[in-house]
Amino acid sequence: MPDARPNPDDLLAKVQAEDTESTRGSLKVFFGYAAGVGKTYTMLENAQRAKAAGREVVVGYVEPHGRPETEALLAGLEVLPLREFEYRGVRLRDFDVDAALARNPDLLLVDELAHTNAVGCRHEKRWQDVEELLEAGINVWTTLNVQHIESLNDVIGQITGVTVRETVPDRAFDLADDLELVDITPEELLHRLKAGKVYVPDQAQRAIQSFFQKSNLTALRELSLRQAARRIHTDVESARREKAAIQPWATAERLLVCVGPSPTTARVIRTARRMAAALDAPWLAVSVDLTGEPASSPRKQQVSQHFRLAERLGAETVTLAGQNVSETILDYARSRNVTKILIGKTNQPRWRRLLAGTVVDDLLEKSGDIDVYVIRGEEEKTAHAPARTASTTQKLPYFWAVGLVSLTGLLAYGLRFLHLADAEANTVMLFLAAVAWTAFRYGRGPAVFASVLAVLVFDFFFVAPFHTFAVADTQYVVTFAVMLTIGLVISTLTSRLRAQIENTRLRERRTSSLYELGKQLSSLYGNVFLVGAAGGKVAEMVGGEVAIYLRQPSGPPELAFGHDTTIVKHSVSLPVAQWVIEHDQLAGAGTNTLPNAAALFFPLTGSQGTHGAIAIRVPDTERLLDPEFRRLLDACANQLALALERDQLAIEAANARIQAEAEQVRSSLLSSVSHDLKTPLAAIAGASSSLLEATSLDEETRRQLLETVADEAARLNRLLENILQMSKLDAGAAVPLCQWHVLEELVGSALHRTRRELAQHDVAVQLSSELPLLYVDGLLMEQVFVNLFENAARYTPEGTKVTIRAALDGDHVRIGISDNGPGLPAGAEERIFDKFYRASPTADGGRGSGLGLAICRAIIKAHGGTLVAANRPGGGAEFVIRLPVSKDAPQVMVE
Template sequence: MDRPDPRSLLEKIKDEESKLKRGQLKVFFGYAAGVGKTYSMLESAQNLKKYGVDVVVGYIEPHTRPETLSLLDGLEILPVKEIKYKTIDLKEFNLDAALKRNPELMLVDEFAHTNVRGLRHNKRWQDIEELLLAGIDVYTTVNVQHLESLNDIVEIITKISVKETIPDRLLDNSTQLELIDIEPDVLLQRFNEGKIYKKDQALKAKDNFFIKDNLIALREIALRKTAERVNKEVQISRLSKGEVTVIPTSDTIMACVGPSPSSTKIIRTASRIAYSSLSKWIALYITTPESNNLNETQRNQLKSNLDLAKKLGAEIVVLHGDNLVEQIIRYAKMRNVTKIVIGRNHSNHKFINKILKKDVVDKLIEEVYHIDVHVIPYKSGTKDKYIIKKENSIKSKFKITYIDFIKLSIITIISTIIAYSLRSIGFASENILLIYILNVVFISVCTKGYTSGIISSILNIILINYLFTEPLHTFSIDDPNYIITLLVFCIVGITTSTLTSRIQHQAETYSKREENTQMLYQISRSFLRVSSKEDIINKGLELLFISLSRDVVCYTKSNSGNDLILFEENRNLSNKLVNDDEKAVASWVLSNATIAGKSTDTLPGSKGYYMPIIGINSTLGVIGISCYEKELDNEDICVIEAIVAQMSIALDREILSQIKESAKNELEKERFISSLLRAISHDIRTPLAGISGTLSTIMKNKEEINDDLLYELIDGAYEDSQWLIRLVENLLSMTRIDENKLEVKKKLELAEEVISSSLNHIKRRIENMDIEINIPNDPMFVPMDAKLIEQVLINLIDNAIKYAGEQCKIKINVYEKNNQAQFEVCDNGPGIPSENIKYVFDRFFTGEVKCSDSRKGVGLGLPICKSIIEAHKGEIYSINNKQKGATFGFNLPMHHEGGLEIE
């Protein structure tokens, strides 16, 4: 077997490494327009071009500054993409042309720019990420006000809400950050000289943005942000060099978010804390029974808040519970959270509220001891929305349905009948009170909300007073003690109904939590029972279809890597995800290992939501979920992530299993080669030595050797050469079998001719042998590959001669039985030891019987016979004769499926 060329392996490894190479990003960072970011970027590009770097200008924002435009001289400028939007002609960065050009360095101005609708990505930073994934280095520019986590601070300073933002994660440690800074007075002077904006833009900016106080504040934020970055790099560098003996664990931040617009402030604050402290952070949302009453606006706001948290790098966690404080503390302890960021609405936090009821923040501060609580104050401008929400929540608790009213009426009537019966029998009035208390409990259990229990309590007081309290059938009470009794009864009834309803809510919450836990358990368990790639993908699609009730598809790469293989699970006759446009989206996701499609900022015009299946070393596939009926919510995405994660683990396991199996096969081949070399080394050397000795004797003594001796010597050399030929043929056949290259070309052959041809090949070896051939009188045609069957017969006859010796008698029988052609080779040798019969067709098995043949053999002849017969869909066997010797036989089907070649 040929071993791989080390050079080719190295080239392959280098090629794979180049594919995995990610481009480097350098950001020219400033605190306002006009500080010189673009100028510095172009100046750096010109310097790199002098050193031979392939630099291309992808997009530069049009400027009126001659000194900036002059730096474009000598640089290759990529044509922009012109798009007509409404009545305006817009010029955008041409991403596809940039990828096709594939330079070493691409200059793309305005990192936070929002692309026009219809392009692949909504944001320019997403275009730049795709360039980086393609291995292209990128230079870009951005101002501090465009960082997402600083958006609210910038709005407070400038009174301007910046809409174009980038996630802070883009300025991570792998990004080069160069601060471009000038004094605010110098910037204002340049602004007044018209070097920053055109005249109409300048007038607007002067009143709103370019104020000295604003610029000083923005400059401070930019300097602090850069200082944080430098400090982070120093710390990482120091730790990586092992200069400290103890490395403290980083903080874990948890932000408590909800459907309030003010949650965006909480999210951004938590992001800033996490970024400055090199820590991970979690965005926690707790669904309560009241969460079902959120209106459409609140649901959209909640989704927007969670999307913002995910965009800023948070881990999204959704829990189910009734007690917010308990859930927050429990999860914080489980995740080792060190800081909790939570909001408080000061407009509702008044003195009376403090006395009557503590809010979540106060309870949280009282309960936690080792966790820092950061309270983010706000005065809600959307107060009415939350009054509506609370009113909806209260209405949901105190509303009563027709069914609940019917249940209340039936149980009350039954209780009254039972009370009348007890009174007529003579039981005391205290027992009647117990009956009605039991009535309240039954009603609270059988109905939902608090209303039924409270109405039941009040109604029971009225019935007891009217029907069972003296004077009867009036609402007056003679005995004042009954007033206290009835009042206590009312309080007990209301309290009982309230507690029972609360227990019902908690039971629903725990049931939901158990349902989610069971779902995750079933998901993980489902993939333990599947093994092949196709089964894993189909199981994942089945689980997604059952869980989401949506059409789902999966795309994976073919073995050649040039095409995508589609798997789908759909409930419709036509799956809208199966078309060229959606396939293009899936292909992009597969190449870039990034989520795209509906509800995302990348290719949002798609009809599906596409998530990559990311394995250990590569992207294994793409899952697509239909969104043409409605968009996915956060719970749906959590389910998708859970199932896709299990699919990824299962597919990686299958890949590792295949690699292990391949390595095992390679090891078996290596062992086979080693065993083969050991086995044939002696057997090849012996006949070669005989041939060499014979020829040497003839050459040295040719004058003295008579004709009889010469013939004997040549005959011996010929026998040795024939043995070598058979050995080589067997080796070549075994090689073809191992490589699955054994081709069987069946034709209708006359059995008598195949036997005759086989004997003719070894006629010199069987000259003095007693051979008996028994064949049918009528011609017997059998579908077979004649050359291969001749090799089988030669090996079987050669095996019989080897063990039977000089007195060998061979009988060859051919007959038809059960629509099978039977071939048998019988000898009169010593037979096969009973313990060896099951091993005779194993490789390298040669038996322990001594034979007259000096060449023992390598144990390949019979295994080759077995492989050839099995390739013919036949069977081969060996048995000992009753008298003496052994019989080796095989059968071949008389009929062949499909067409036959007939000569």
């Protein structure tokens, strides 16, 4: 019986979806294949019916395109006013999303989902407005044409010759909770177009000659119908999972072909391909592994060959592990909503089919609503057909079975001779133990052989008359039958257990390898490290050689890993890698494409394209034919491709961030220069022109004008020095030239340079007499004090006090420059050290350049110190410098 319990993952997804839907609005899309099919008209008709039924309906934006019948349907509906924007002297009107959010209706109509909003709107695209409305819990109805779906853009451009610029991401289309297809025939649409019901006559004539051709409309109509069908099929699958339906819902055909080691399977696969093509349905090729045999076994090789044929014909190949072929296939078919199963007709003798049954009979009996097609296959001659004669290696387990049964017979005979196991039941148990061990160690075939041999040995040596197969007592016939039956059952169950253990171990190793590979790749950055880690791990995983080629913007791919391998030395490897990258397909050894290559090449395919190729060469080339092995390698290639893509996206994001920061610095610099250069230049120009043009100026006026020129020139010089100093610090070119200096001299020199700025302030200097010499760059440190003093003078009113204090603080010197002015803006204690950041206006109403404090912190940091700013408790601001004190500082001699 199939397991009817619901899938826990489906239950979790359902709970999460219901939780999201409880707060999110619903979206309904009126979908068509071209303008004029009646999407807006149908939406308004439904809106009028919804309003009549008592719903609160509001029109956020509707474009009637001048059609009277459409405008008539707006009567009685509340329409939100549009928002006006001015762009390059033109007044634009567009949808007001803020008004819609404030109104918060039950149902909002927003026409033309793919529309590009006017400049000045919060979002660039209208579908982004709709997403915000849905997140706010507002139900939205909208309209959309098929040519606006992003994934179909290139296809529609190829069909119509027109590239559509306004597109909607597929995820925005998939968000729709309901989809209503609005459809008319192309002939009727062309008739509406000629009648002027879509565009004005001149525009309609141009549209008929270009986009609105009947062939284009027919193709667009088919695409719209397919998109609607795909969406409806998704809804059907969701509903089926929600009801936990066991039987398939035949809303769409899906085929499954059973693949086995029989040479006749090839014809069944080809028949399935033809049937799938006729039904336009996806199809699966499925094999059930009961034995756990190695990939090199003839049966596995034949299955692999059939899988390769199915993959070439377009099937999805799957290998399942199970104990019963028919039950495993039917369970999988129901989980994938398969409607038809194709299987080859068995060639077993009639007596065997009657006694043991067949997979075909089981499928026909248990398939339920799934149709089962039994196809008569024909054996095809292939170059890779497995040998029918068993090799010595394949016969060896049977020799071991003979030896084990013989050894068990000797042991039983010895125990009887010693009177330790006289009962025949004990002898039977010994033989059954030998059969169980043979089944566990060597598989089902040797175990069945051992079961028959054990019965014969028991009859020949331990049942009277001895040394003959004749039986004196007929009751032993029952003993033989039960013994043989138990031996066969034990051998079957034990071999199945062994196969399951082998399959579990294999899957565990593969899962563990993929986990370790993913863990390594997630912690590394850079192509060199990613490729190195992946190449080493895959080589360890497959026990062979690995080479990795990466795509280059131009020219052949670059070898990134495996420079010393046999793969690289082969002359065909580079062309094969280039072919794989260009075509995004498997090639090389074991395939039908470039099979003379030394390795099997997998494309490194990510979501953004193919990033390279990974080549794998193993000693046992037959492993390359195993579909499970290929799937493992394909998973490794996908992980590496995604890691390379993630690294590339991180680099692009970093470059974009650097470019944005550089653009911001450039804008700030231009803003600063345009303002701070313009003011002193204007003052210099005005003063100098007055000196040149005035014929009679008294000495005092001339002196004032000359002082203005000098002051503004000095101001301009300081600004340029700051810009130059900042550029040197950013480039790392400003290296401190440290010498021993007295702090008092540095402060005194800085006060002298800023005497004009501090002339209207009360300056107090409080330096401790115990201060040691400082090992600093005198010019740079003087610049720090000059900038801090100018900052204090610029941002505090006249008459305020500026205090400079310095004292020892452990192994540092603490220097504080404080004032009792208005202080720093709240939250700006750290931002004021950013380049070009300018907080409140200066005391004279202007603003600083925004570079002085950034230069100060950079210089102090270069000296190994710190510079912080804070507001004083009693009012005003304080800048605190902490510089390290050297233990080797020379002593200052005071006379």
